[in-house]
Amino acid sequence: MLAIGMFNCIRRFRSVRRLKDGFLIVRCPYCGNLSIARAGSRTRSCSFCGKRFSISSVNVLRYVANAREASELTRRLKKRLRV
Numbered sequence: 468m469l470a471i472g473m474f475n476c477i478r479r480f481r482s483v484r485r486l487k488d489g490f491l492i493v494r495c496p497y498c499g500n501l502s503i504a505r506a507g508s509r510t511r512s513c514s515f516c517g518k519r520f521s522i523s524s525v526n527v528l529r530y531v532a533n534a535r536e537a538s539e540l541t542r543r544l545k546k547r548l549r550v
Contacts, residue, residue, distance in 0.1 A: 490537040494526045
């Protein structure tokens, strides 16, 4: 189920990638930390390990329209992954 959801999300991300508004919830390929990036950005620095990575090469977990929704969803996902 999760793999199918990720595949659909990545497919949606490719179509949304040209937009400048909205936010992406991405996973750092080095440490696995979840973070938020703007939809139009190409790279992101991880807030946990400090390494810079390309957004096109990471797992995009979800696309959301506003920052508040992205923050709340990231908190919920981090809480779920800790358990």
